[in-house]
Structures are given as structure tokens and as C-alpha cells.
Amino acid sequence: MSSRIRALGMLETLAQYPNGLAPRELAQLLKIPQAAAERTVQGLVEGGFVFRSPDGAVRLSVKLAALGLAYLGTSGITDLVQPILDDLAKRTGELVRLAVVESDHLTWVAKSQSAQSGLFYVPHTETEVYLAATANGQAWLASLDDAQLRMVVERQGLHRPDLGPNAPRTIDQLLEQIEQTRRLGYACVTEAYEVGTSAMATAIRKRGVGHPVGTISVAGPTIRMTRERMAEIAPWLQASANELGAAAASSPLFSLH
Template identity: 25%
Template sequence: MQSLERFINILEAFSAEKPELNLSELVKKTGLPKPTVYRIVEAMVKHNILSKNPKTMRYKIGVKLFELGSIYLASMELRDIAFPYLDWLQQQTGESIHLGILDGNEVVSIEGLESAHSLRLKVWIGKRAPVHCTAIGKAILAFLPLEKQNKIISEVSLHPFTKRTITSKEKLKTELKKIKKEGLAQDLGEHEEGIHCIGAPVFDRKGEVIASISVSGPAVRMTEEKMKKYTPLLFKAASDISKKLGYSS
């Protein structure tokens, strides 16, 4: 915790008025010992969190923070664009709707709407879920470049959340091929017992998958018949969001 606080103190020393600081200035602004500041800022430079001018020996915010900030801004823009279509989808189906993005080897819910039914799937913004056994995760995973997809599959633990969870990497790859062909991902109680979910990918103007949306509900309502009924509605919402993002199929 102390190391984290020192890391944050150093970052907060930079400002729009003072975008570049030398070591002495950082020591003065943070109140930390000079050896401590030097050790931390050099580690930050190594990971591109800060950059260092070798001529002036001054530090400034690095490209890594710009990249992370860009991800945040993109996700906020995505939420604003997607929300009307998520709302429409929720009204059409009456079930819980999620919008998720890939973060590392997990999928994170960045927007959602809850079903009005008393028996419903709770929507938690910011909730993380496994990528291999959720419809919202598989809908993204299936459309990633093969190299990235294989990397994620090799790294994730195919933990059996239920007896229906796919725990074989080969079976998962086979299912992902099917999802890519059909455009639809399903979770029939793979992550949570008694919960069924269908998901579809969202693409940006470059044709790259950047998110997915899903319709989720208890298995007693999300029957095979209902899922077939909701699939074209899900496809329409995902397609409309993609078009708004500049995607042309």
C-alpha cells in the first residue's frame, strides 16, 4: 500500500502547468526521499508510465498512461452510443441486458439494464466475468484475431463453474468456430446454474471486435423458443451499435 501511495504521489506531481519535472522537483513536490523517488520513477520509465529526456533528465507522463486513458475514453463513448439500443433491446425482451468489453483475459460489464421481473439476473456495472463460459465473453473471444484468441485460451484457467462449463481447450476452440460462423454465443448454465444467456459481437469502423452485448435471464423464461425469438433482436441491436461506430459489414 505504501508503494502504491508513493506511485500515485509521483503521478499527481505532474500537471498541465508543470508537465515536465526533474528529479529534484519531484522530491520537493512529493516530500519523499531522493533515492526512493529515483527508484520509483526509473521503474515507471521502464514500463512507459513515464518518459525521460536523456538530454534534460526531465520526466513527463509516458505513452502507457495515454493508452490506458484512450481505453477509458473509448469505453465511455461506447456506452453513450450503445445505451439507446440496449434500452430498446431490454424493452423488446424484458430481460437483463449487458454491454461488455475485454480487459486482459476477462470480460467487464460497462453498461447494463435489469429486467423488470422479480426473478431476474442482477446487473453489476464493473463486474468481471470469465471469458470462456459466458455468452458475452465468448462473443468477443470468437471474433478476435486467431493469435490473440489462442494466447488468451492458453492463459485462462478453464475453471468448471458448473457441470456444463467447457473445460477442454479443444472443445472451446470448436465452439468458438461455430460462434464465428453463426454470430451467436450462448451460455446455457455454463457460468451460473439456472441462467441462460445469448450474446453477439460489436465491431468498430476497422471491423475489429471491441465489445459484445447479451440478453440474460433465468432458464425458466429463457427457453430455447424464447432465445430463438430474441436472437434477431439481439443481432439488430449489435448491428445498429456497430454501424454507429462506423462499421460497414
């Protein structure tokens, strides 16, 4: 593993631990020697991307977040995309999330949480979308042929621990769910990625045609996000995807695939 890849892996790992990790813990998670972890940490400290807290834990600095916000601002997401997400969140009363296609994976880039209800769904902080058990992932996978689908799913892995009881455990189970997505025009998952949560998502295409450039989802507690409620939301979800598809033509954010 090159030093650059090691540094990027360390930043991605630290993004999941806001309270920081000791260099020893980073070495274990990244499966690298502790001496290599110490050298990488020192380089990132000198670059201003991380800092050491008084207890010795390594934490991300605000520099990385500032760079990300600066990029999203210049990409047009704030002006073009956020109002669409906010409108859908207000209509549905749930959490709305946007992911964009980057080569062979999806990356979370924006969200909007309705303030109408006291019961919220708080998603994980991972940057890459887990494809097999999320609505966003299945909405994108449905646009691929079966050979491509198998390739990207095998790359990411299908046997992640701590998933919900309805998460697909085999490729065949996943393909059954993908066929349903293709029939409906949107993906639905119930207690697949997490216990107690459900979500629906659809693909975003530039001006409604071509390969997807992203996905948009609505997620919330299963007690509210029933299949009947998802059917009611579906036209709003698709309308928002069409709006985002129109906005995609003028934003470099949707040119990453």
C-alpha cells in the same frame, strides 16, 4: 509486485466485497505480507479511495465510483449506448449487458434490466468478463484465431470453481462451443457460468466491419431463455449490435482495444 499494482489489485478486490474486508483478509487474497497490505490501505485512505469502517473493515469510497461515472459520461455511453440497451431489455424482458474489448480481455461497462418480469437474473459484480463460460466471452473469442484464443484463455485460466455444469473444462470443449458460435453468428450458453441461467451474445464491430470492439448479451433464467427463445431474440440482438457499432465510431469507450 510494485506498490501501484498492489493498490490497483486491492481496489479490484474490494469491488467484489461491498461490506469491506479486514487488511488481514486483503493480504491473504492478494498473497502479500500483511505489513504491505496495511501500507497500501493507508495510502488509499489518504487518497480518498477507501475508508475504514468502525469494525475495522476496509471499504471502497464513492470517489472511485464517481470517477468511473464521470468517465462513462464523457465517453458518450450515457447518451449513445444506454438507450440501445434499454430498448433491447424492454423487447426481450431480460438483462442486457455491454462489454468492451481492452487489449486481451473484456470489461463490463453497462447494463439494462427489464422490469417486465418478477424473476430476475442478478449477475456477479466482477468487472472483467470470464471468457470461457460466458456468452460475451465466447462471442469475442469466436473472432480470434485458435492460437490467439488459446493464449487469452490460458492467461485468464480455464479451471475456475463454482461454474455451471455446462462450462467447458478443456480447450477442446471450448473450441467446440466456439465453432457453434461461428456458425450461428452469436454465442449461446446454458448453465455454463451459473446454474439456472442462460445467455446469448454477439460481437460489436464499428460500422459492422473489422475486429470486435465489444460484445452485447441478453441473459436470464434458463426456464425462460430456451434455445427457441434465443433464436427469436437473435435478430433483435444483432440489430442492437449494429446500432452500437454505429455509435462506437463517436465514443472513445470503444477505442480501448
